[in-house]
Amino acid sequence: MEKETNAEFAKARERWERDFHGEPVQDIDFTTVSGEQVSPLYTGADLAGFEYLRDLGFPGEYPYTRGVYPTMYRGRFWTMRQFSGFGTARDTNRRYHYLLDHGQTGLSVAFDMPTIMGYDSDHPRAEGEVGRCGVAIDSLRDMETLFDGIDLAKITTSMTINAPASILLAFYLCTGEKRGERFDEMGGTIQNDILKEYIAQKSWIFPPEPSMRIITDIMAFCSEHVPRWNTISISGYHIREAGSTAVQELAFTLADGFAYVEAGIAAGLDVDVFAPRLSFFFNAHLDFFEEIAKYRAARRIWAKRMKEKYGAKDPRSLLCRFHTQTAGCSLTAQQPENNIVRTAFQGLSAVLGGTQSLHTNSMDETLALPSEKAVRIALRTQQVIAHETGVINTIDPLAGSYFIEAKTRELEEKAEEYFKRIDELGGVVKAIEMGFFQREIGRSAYEYQKAVEREWKIVVGVNRFQLEDEKIEIPLLKIDPQVEIEQRGAVRKVRADRDNDKAARELERMKRAAQGSDNLMPVILDCARCYCTEGEIIATLKEIFGEYQEPPIF
């Protein structure tokens, strides 16, 4: 740009525009997967006012647009962390050993619906759901089995658990404790992001207020005793899967993050004590450049607000570290092998966007939980990106691209508009109660579906390039109904074998803590140690906290 004068540039631009408009263009939709307009060409003119140091900086330096660490993948690769869980703890433990044997570098636990919703496997509401879409964990006993033969001081574990996160964290910590490991040696993540449950994933138990109290209790406890634990994984993934656009995913996720920061500060915690342990979880959808811009915008927005609005001083409080999962909702049941290709592009966008860890979906996930072979291919996809494509050689390789930088800025501006609207509604919790997010996401989901049905958006194998009389030819994982029977017996045996008087006393003590304002984590840990079940702990807390109900709107 330096050498050309403005007049020369304008003239050349005009010439190109004339040529461009003089030629026929295809009659197809040129918007992003989120329906955002994209120009046919970006130039330096799209970056008016752009300042390198202010807008990008260097990797590991404010505002972290180019990455949270100075070395990025030259220092170490992202953690290859496949989300996995099914059947009993023993079944899943075998899968973990399989994944670790094949080069996976972190664990990620998928729980079944009864565990996620706080019911023991023998509860009537658990019927038909035990071990189906994740592993069934009822008590410390199951957690001990789940990590049998795995060194908890050496590996980090992510647990996708929200409403009952405090309990599953307690089971995990007690598992290590029984093997002589100290809390401060164990590292990992609990999702623990209840706001996005009300917004998108819909696995809530308690109403927002007590839920936020449990979360601040966890933040306070871990900052003191489990310093390597990521206490909230603030998740856009589910918001996107529920049908949001990229902007909505970015804006709603960061707004949730700010709400947790405000809750922590309101609970009397120093922002620099808990903020370094907040991490994020984003979706990697199909629109390659929009996604890369989204991750870069997320880092910049988070750093700026944490510094300017919340007064964070510790640089670690400013880092938007994130896990990424490729978009389950982009996968097709038709010609499922094509999903390997989709996932590879999505994984690549996450890496080019500077992710800290990655889950790549398996090709068969629109049909069932992944088979061993499907998950191995998914893991191999990451290994190919890491070891063969060369994209890890240089940091943030797309920086300076007119398009990427313009898109990063545009996403940031659009997210800021959403923050303003959420503020006007009275904040995140108020906006949830009004159904604001749910309606915004529902509308985007329906718009996208209509765009697919009108063939404005093409989904290969679904609305174009279909096969006649397609037969699915990949083997699927089946969950034996025996799992439920076995697991019901197992939780009853736990209750029969333990000191029941002690269990009842600990539950009572926890109930009193819940009524008051003492931190709940120590008493939940005591309940876990004497083999109180998850269902018992949740049922006791429900007596004090009540249950959340969502008005059914569509």
Next chain:
Amino acid sequence: MARKIRVLVAKPGLDGHDRGAKVVANALRDAGMEVIYTGLHQTPEMIAESAVQEDVDVVGLSILSGAHMTMFPRIMELLKQKGADHIRIIGGGIVPEEDVKRLESLGVAKVFGPGTDTRDIVEFIAKTFAHAS
């Protein structure tokens, strides 16, 4: 005036994935049907009760948690007990082909998999339940 086809869109079990249910509910409503949405985390008893109370022609069950082989037959059984087995069941979600066949042989009118065009669902309901309107 002819009675509109009445559809109960329901989310049985603990699964919270409501994107599909809501998209289908919107599409059916836009196609001129009366749509009632139960909301989340419904037991089979709650769904059967709503179906009878709302006097619907068809219940659309959306389930992605793998509990379909328990939920679908239970809801049909409860409708039968209430003398309402004229209310038919359709379903959608993550349901393997093998289970689709089993459910359809048990009397589920149709199971729609991922990637279904909502116009196919509208057409199926309109054709199958035309007598009701």
